[in-house]
Amino acid sequence: MEEGLLFVISGPSGAGKGTVCKRILEELDIDLSVSMTTRKPREGEVHGVSYYFVSQDEFRERIEADGFFEYAQVYDNFYGTPKQMVMEQLAKGRDVLLEIDTQGALNVKAAYPDGVAIFLLPPSLPELRRRLTGRGTETPEAVERRLSETRKEISCMKEYDYCVVNDDLEEAVDRVVSIIKAEHSRVSRGVQDLMKRYEEEV
Secondary structure, three states: OOOOOEEEEEOOOOOOHHHHHHHHHHHOOOEEOOOEEOOOOOOOOOEOOOEEEOOHHHHHHHHHOOOEEEEEEEOOEEEEEEHHHHHHHHHOOOOEEEEOOHHHHHHHHHHOOOOEEEEEEOOOHHHHHHHHHHHOOOOHHHHHHHHHHHHHHHOOHHHOOEEEEOOOHHHHHHHHHHHHHHHOOOOOOOHHHHHHHHHHHO
């Protein structure tokens, strides 16, 4: 059985990662990687769907057992990408989609070089400022901090395999779908098995 592929989508806050990933899940038969956290579930969140909610002790045990592609501590809580769950889906031939921040994406890429990293960009910094301000949840100071962080994240873009500008949502989704489909036709993936199959048919 051909192994599935891991696709990592990341980019600055406000670039539209969540919206693009939601559309990808609607258009393709692909699994979404569910993160693990030690924070308490919020209203409406479901264990195993929104996050895997675990205790601090269980999370630390997984760290000791090298059970994460990447993890981070945010204030008093931990967040991470469970390695075993992703690898099990890939082994079943399932593609897996992972939405994550830039630092986490680079850590995943280092731990699993076969993963395909896609950087999602807003069309411009002024447009990103407009999107962040339009949310109504950020103070002007917080917006400026996010824009400053965005400039740092963009400097990491050369570490990715692809870059997609989310100027038009439909076009951005189409581009990511095209990348996913094209990666399955990459000659370097499974070429030996393909050659063997055709040799046996001669």
